[in-house]
Amino acid sequence: MKKKAVNIRVFGVVQGVGFRPFIYRIAKKLSYNGWVKNIGFGVEIHLESKKASDFSDFLETFEEEKPPLALIEELKVEPAANLKLADFTIKKTETGEKFVFISPDISMCDNCRQELHTSTDRRYHYPFINCTDCGPRYTIVKALPYDRPQTTMDEFEMCEDCRKEYSDPLDRRYHAQPIACPVCGPQVILRSTAGKPEISGGIPEAAALIKKGKILGVKGLGGFHLVCSALDHSAVQRLRKIKERKTKPLALMAHSISVIEKYAHITSVERDYLLSARKPIVLLKKKQDIPGIAPHLNEIGFMLPYTPLHELLLEHIDLIVATSSNKKDSPIMKDEQEGIEALCDFILTNNRPIHMRADDSVVKIVEGKPLFLRRARGYVPYPQKVPEHLKTSSQILALGGELKDTVSVYKNGYVVTSQFLGDLDEYQNFIYFEETISHLTRLFDIEPDLVVTDLHPDFHTTRYAQKMGLPHLQVQHHFAHTLAPLLEHGYAGDDKVLGVSLDGFGYGEDKTAWGGEFLLADYSGFNRIGHFKNISLPGGDLAAKQPWRMAAAYLLDCFGSEFPLTPSMKKLDPKKIKGVVEMIRRGLNSPPSSSCGRLFDAVSFLVGLSPLEVEFEAEAPMRLEAASVDGISEFYGFDITVETPNAPRAISFTSMIKSVLEDMDAGLDAGVIAAKFHNTLSRVILHMALHAREIYQVNTLSLTGGVFLNRRLLETSVQLLEQKGFKVLRPLYYSPNDESVSVGQIAYALAAAKNQSL
Numbered sequence: 001m002k003k004k005a006v007n008i009r010v011f012g013v014v015q016g017v018g019f020r021p022f023i024y025r026i027a028k029k030l031s032y033n034g035w036v037k038n039i040g041f042g043v044e045i046h047l048e049s050k051k052a053s054d055f056s057d058f059l060e061t062f063e064e065e066k067p068p069l070a071l072i073e074e075l076k077v078e079p080a081a082n083l084k085l086a087d088f089t090i091k092k093t094e095t096g097e098k099f100v101f102i103s104p105d106i107s108m109c110d111n112c113r114q115e116l117h118t119s120t121d122r123r124y125h126y127p128f129i130n131c132t133d134c135g136p137r138y139t140i141v142k143a144l145p146y147d148r149p150q151t152t153m154d155e156f157e158m159c160e161d162c163r164k165e166y167s168d169p170l171d172r173r174y175h176a177q178p179i180a181c182p183v184c185g186p187q188v189i190l191r192s193t194a195g196k197p198e199i200s201g202g203i204p205e206a207a208a209l210i211k212k213g214k215i216l217g218v219k220g221l222g223g224f225h226l227v228c229s230a231l232d233h234s235a236v237q238r239l240r241k242i243k244e245r246k247t248k249p250l251a252l253m254a255h256s257i258s259v260i261e262k263y264a265h266i267t268s269v270e271r272d273y274l275l276s277a278r279k280p281i282v283l284l285k286k287k288q289d290i291p292g293i294a295p296h297l298n299e300i301g302f303m304l305p306y307t308p309l310h311e312l313l314l315e316h317i318d319l320i321v322a323t324s325s326n327k328k329d330s331p332i333m334k335d336e337q338e339g340i341e342a343l344c345d346f347i348l349t350n351n352r353p354i355h356m357r358a359d360d361s362v363v364k365i366v367e368g369k370p371l372f373l374r375r376a377r378g379y380v381p382y383p384q385k386v387p388e389h390l391k392t393s394s395q396i397l398a399l400g401g402e403l404k405d406t407v408s409v410y411k412n413g414y415v416v417t418s419q420f421l422g423d424l425d426e427y428q429n430f431i432y433f434e435e436t437i438s439h440l441t442r443l444f445d446i447e448p449d450l451v452v453t454d455l456h457p458d459f460h461t462t463r464y465a466q467k468m469g470l471p472h473l474q475v476q477h478h479f480a481h482t483l484a485p486l487l488e489h490g491y492a493g494d495d496k497v498l499g500v501s502l503d504g505f506g507y508g509e510d511k512t513a514w515g516g517e518f519l520l521a522d523y524s525g526f527n528r529i530g531h532f533k534n535i536s537l538p539g540g541d542l543a544a545k546q547p548w549r550m551a552a553a554y555l556l557d558c559f560g561s562e563f564p565l566t567p568s569m570k571k572l573d574p575k576k577i578k579g580v581v582e583m584i585r586r587g588l589n590s591p592p593s594s595s596c597g598r599l600f601d602a603v604s605f606l607v608g609l610s611p612l613e614v615e616f617e618a619e620a621p622m623r624l625e626a627a628s629v630d631g632i633s634e635f636y637g638f639d640i641t642v643e644t645p646n647a648p649r650a651i652s653f654t655s656m657i658k659s660v661l662e663d664m665d666a667g668l669d670a671g672v673i674a675a676k677f678h679n680t681l682s683r684v685i686l687h688m689a690l691h692a693r694e695i696y697q698v699n700t701l702s703l704t705g706g707v708f709l710n711r712r713l714l715e716t717s718v719q720l721l722e723q724k725g726f727k728v729l730r731p732l733y734y735s736p737n738d739e740s741v742s743v744g745q746i747a748y749a750l751a752a753a754k755n756q757s758l
């Protein structure tokens with residue numbers, strides 16, 4: 001129906017992204033009077049027309065031209081009183097409601113890129129050019145409301161020209177809080193580390209040093225990268241030595257898509273991700289190997305320059321290693337004072353402080369959809385809406401697990417999850433964890449009335465929560481994993497789902513280490529209906545570092561103490577194997593576990609693909625996946641045992657291990673065995689899904705846990721399940737690894753709060 005005036009309320013990430021000036025411009029262009037203002041959660045627009053109108057021209061232009069950083073969750077149009085206003089204005093923000101959505105950091109936009117390369121522009125070659133459509137956000141905001149004095153740009157006073165742009169609603173930089181120019185803004189500084197000859201210069205000189213084989217610490221958006229020439233093998237090896245990483249893959253930054261195409265295959269979806277405003281690292285299939293970058297793997301991680309500074313640097317050199325500046329297991333460095341000097345030859349820094357550190361996000365594309373290995377810069381702090389029936393008035397803080405941790409907060413129907421924080425057993429990471437909690441709670445004005453953690457009594461997160469003096473909920477690790485995709489996909493069904501949660505380790509309800517789990521679950525609870533058969537972890541934590549220990553444990557379980565040795569086992573000192581066998585038989589430091597990660601380790605070692613000792617988590621499984629041959633549909637047998645009618649089903653891989661050894665004796669290629677192994681796991685998942693359908697009428701599955709970062713396993717499982725009519729939910733914008741545990745913890749806490757069980 002046609003009206004003379006309407007009120008439009010838009011909810012989502014619409015503040016600090018140039019939304020109000022955008023509305024101002026289209027209202028002016030279409031000759032509407034009225035106003036626009038920020039409200040809690042969003043923006044309210046009042047439009048008046050001289051003739052009765054359905055305002056469709058406004059809504060269409062709005063849809064077509066909305067700012068690239070805006071994320072619209074909801075739009076409501078309501079009739080309003082005609083106030084006969086004479087103009088369209090931007091109203092000042094009223095203070096009060098502080099819960100607004102802050103945009104993530106976003107890479108340079110096309111308009112800024114054009115100015116950067118225009119020699120007559122006043123920001124020509126200025127490495128900190130930005131506008132309302134692009135630039136730093138999450139990493140420079142100190143508090144809300146999002147205004148310049150509340151960012152790390154507060155120490156730079158705007159020059160006359162910048163202030164004019166900042167104050168003009170028709171300018172692209174109207175209220176662009178990080179606005180800067182060569183006259184008034186941050187500057188780059190190139191310098192040597194202590195004890196080396198001084199140096200002067202900027203980006204071109206830095207590039208020249210990289211070309212000469214030097215290692216540079218380069219300050220970007222969320223911290224320092226360590227940078228060297230990707231094609232200079234001795235520089236790469238030196239960088240590896242400094243980082244204490246022999247084999248862990250290093251990320252590359254390339255000048256352009258055409259540079260990447262020399263070394264990797266790119267699908268159209270992968271290209272979209274590489275070029276997107278968020279500019280994550282995208283794992284791509286190798287075309288031509290670059291020695292020392294991703295040894296033993298078939299994928300390699302590339303990103304494109306995302307800040308003007310990176311863009312200018314890559315004008316001079318096509319391809320660089322750009323890896324987080326940290327020593328093993330510490331957070332990315334954000335200030336020079338944190339010890340960057342010890343890691344590099346020269347430093348390309350700048351005087352714009354980083355408030356919140358954030359690593360680069362890492363993603364791969366599986367079946368056309370994202371699969372995150374690490375979710376950080378460019379994606380944090382995007383809010384996640386929760387299903388309507390779970391909304392509560394509580395404010396909740398979830399602390400996650402211990403390894404690959406994140407924290408999540410809940411308020412007013414939305415969850416915000418932090419960037420990847422790392423392993424909290426490292427002191428520096430724990431400090432980062434505390435920094436992040438205070439950042440998120442301040443940013444979203446949250447005073448939690450409930451804290452959620454893992455069940456593990458010894459996790460730092462559990463102990464931290466115990467000291468908070470708040471009601472404290474604890475959620476089993478794999479149950480939390482299962483719930484995260486349910487929340488993400490807005491699952492609101494009454495039916496239970498089958499959570500298939502496969503990872504390295506999580507504390508079980510029976511106090512053993514779980515990791516190959518089949519959980520019949522809804523938001524309020526779960527029933528463990530199946531799991532991988534328990535196998536001893538000889539040496540406890542050492543079993544995860546030395547895959548041969550798991551190989552021995554599986555062989556002992558299959559054959560008894562006189563087990564046959566594969567060629568890889570024969571290379572070991574027989575006394576070592578004997579020691580492990582004794583350990584298991586006497587039950588010394590050999591806890592039982594249903595871990596799926598350790599099964600991968602065992603098979604990877606048996607077929608000769610795993611090193612004796614791994615350098616990083618999942619190294620042995622990643623090599624097994626990388627070696628797998630395409631086009632194999634065969635799989636091995638497995639056995640299901642049921643001890644008592646109500647006990648969970650135990651899945652035994654004894655017959656599979658025996659067949660693997662037979663295949664090896666018959667001279668079958670390790671890559672074929674690896675493929676058959678992956679197929680077997682997918683068959684196990686299908687078997688359990690059909691069982692759950694038959695007994696519990698389950699038709700929806702949640703596939704989670706770090707093991708599902710395995711492309712081959714995920715693709716094959718989803719295909720098999722969908723052929724049988726199952727609906728499969730898997731994480732899209734959260735990693736299936738432990739980064740999503742805090743998300744699942746929130747989901748459970750919401751249900752618990754609803755059920756009044758608190």
Ligand SMILES: [Zn+2]
Pocket residue numbers: 108109110111112113129130131132133134135
């Ligand atoms: Zn821009």
Ligand SMILES: [Zn+2]
Pocket residue numbers: 158159160161162163180181182183184185
């Ligand atoms: Zn200026």
